[in-house]
Amino acid sequence: MNDALDSKTSGRGAPDEGAVKPGSALFSMCLALTLVTASMSSPYLALPDLAADLNASTASLTWIVDGYVLALAGLVLPLGALGDRIGRRTMLIAGTVVLGASAFAAAESSGTTALITWRAVMGVGAAMIMPGTLSTITAVLPDAQRQKGVAAWAACAAVGMVLGMLATGVLLRWFTWRSVFVSGGVAALGVGLAAAFLAPETKSEHRRRFDVGGAVCTALAPAGLVYALIEGNDAGWGRPVVLVAMAVTVVAGAAYVVLGMRTEDPLLDPRLFRNQGFRAGAVALTVQFMAVFGFFFVGLQYLQLVLAYSPLKSALALVPVAVVVAVVSEVAPRLAVRAGMRTVLIGGLGLLGAGLLTLSFIDIDSGYLPFLGSLVLAGPGIGLTGVVGTSAITGSLPRDQQGVASAMNDVTREAGAAIGIALTGSLFAGHYRSSLPDLSRLPEPAAEVVRHSPVGGLEVAGRIGPQGALLATSVKEALMKGMSVALASVAAVIAVAACLLVRTPQRPAPPD
Template structure:
């Protein structure tokens, strides 16, 4: 390869931003104790980041095409670093949640520019190698997040899961400015600010409504207002996208069954595979008494299975239709969640292992190919739009998964515990409840809630898997066209720029 410098710079930022999607999972009980955080606070620690990343990814990507991708990428890294410092210095849950949201804004600027920057530097076979390395780094980041989080939380403390970003950010900025050339999209493109605002309003309202439902109920007036606002924002978004010259997402793409199927799969994938992990981590540490390191190591089964299947699948499944790998992977994830829904008051972490292996195997099938399937489902000139959409739907799925499964968890726990006690237990407050309820009661309630959340996740994955198998019918020629994901769009952008 001509030089590893640009690839290293981009991968550093990608690894850092995707690591922070899951790195906080194992630190949640320590955060709750240190900051006196409630369950909804902990949900927003996870969701504030994922939601900002999902809501702004498409809009920031469009802005980067106009302002300069390297410039926006570097600005994103700097903002991410500042927000990480604020997270580490947080004196209360409100400050931590706000800083996590700011982190998500920076992450959106970084993530939206990664593939375009790589595409502007590497061509032909070099581009294929670069995209392969970038894909491996992306998969590794989310998978090892809980393990790294556990090591840092048990070592220097939970605040260091954020402080560790600072030196990495400095290296990333220096390397990007030194070796990555500036690039832009096609001339005359306008930023769709109205679309960005309406999509962010939709994502925020529907996620806030799901979180609120856990504490106030699904039929409470405030919850219904949130969902109504989400519907209004979504309608406004569709109207805007149909009228602007450069939409973030062309609504007509959803008339294509293959595109709709892939988007459904992307939304369900991150929700079903990772949405229950935060609550599982709280169960492992506060009910089973595991340390953050041991709790994080439990998820290593998922990571190892994902790595093994992704590595083997790249060689053995070449040429297999995307609907088989993605749909089959989602069915495996659903099966894994069903396997983990077997907990009771006497269960240990070993009960999770078969399910985690299945979820990891499914992840190893879905993650490498879902972006390529999205690109294959649209015309070449819409490849950039499709790539941004699939990443947006994945992060939105994770945010919604955290919210919905937390609500399912606490709702089922209220069958055996009072409302306030159920929320305190789900938020890591088992120690404080020990003098009021027996250990058996607490463990039984949490296990029962986790089972229901896992079954819900499993059903979501199964339905999405069936949709993908049914709807995603990509012709062979189209599949061949996406072996280098960013190529088509970037080539057209360069031609437009030169012309």
């Protein structure tokens, strides 16, 4: 699927060796991936400002973050397949235009509905960009360099998230949250130009019929699940619309399997999951991204609302874990060769789960050092799982199926992120509200603001005089309760995933 390369216009055969500079192509693709992941994480540090400026509830904040990720998760497979047909670089550059234009539009949003909508359109642009990054890298790089290229790609996926938050922290020191989206639009323009000048055009050699049924199913299944998780907690699990969303998830998932078994050229053949290496990589990456993005949603609120860190200081507080991830990502391929894929994946998930579980025990008086210790414990797990999980998928398939491998890497990451944000956001919001003290002494509008979100609760506490200090402490304690339950639940999911990998072989089976 990925062998047909041409650095100019056609998709027939490999390009002339002198025409393709693998280093330049790798740089431009890693830059594009960094844009995608930075755009995913950049709103996190702006959530308190968004809550105050747009009067956004916790559910609305969840949708602002998850709208982008959900669009990306649902469309990455069909848009990746379309890119295989018309050219991956062409699709990527078009995606930078869509992402950039919608980012500029998001900066002009006057309410949460408009912002959620434009964030979703940004996700569409990201879904046009992301599939071509890994498939171009695996196609352009020589076999001897491909594993290093995959490791660099996986490292950029993790480091880009922290870079996005660092940029947000810097911008919010002098400007409003709108500047975050303006800078994202400018960055998208730069990425598009880099791809145009540095990356070759790549296409699939084989013209395949587009799998409409698979595209619909892979979009509906995660969308239904995320909607049910967010709205079920906010409005009630028994509401008909929530039950319908759950039913859509089940039906779409089952239909994907049935249609995929009957379709000659499915977007993602469900039979691939019989391959143990492929399946192990998919499980590990889904759970890893679920944990990382779930942590961002609740952990950054601890830094900003409990420790009273500025956005920039909060971003800098995460730099140590980014350094750990980058270093471990470099050694992960060698460690997998020595210790075995199964050992590294289970060990990586174990470290990640242990870090989040430890983090769930901190309280409002813990300070930064226990928080940092938990992150440093989780960091190696992120690096090991990300690189080895990616290699497990790409190494399980032959070279002409690397487009499928790339698509699977993309969809597992984004589906995991979307589910993680929805799950942790839902658990956090529910337990925050249930842990608040009796608010009957407050006027009902003020009490509703407190229930709305921790940001609202702290704003009310700052306006009610001597009783405000007691309310602020109660709000922070409720925040910590919600964070504790959310992170402990994610750690439990990680433990289950690690158990599922026990029978994974130490070495992936050689591709057919």
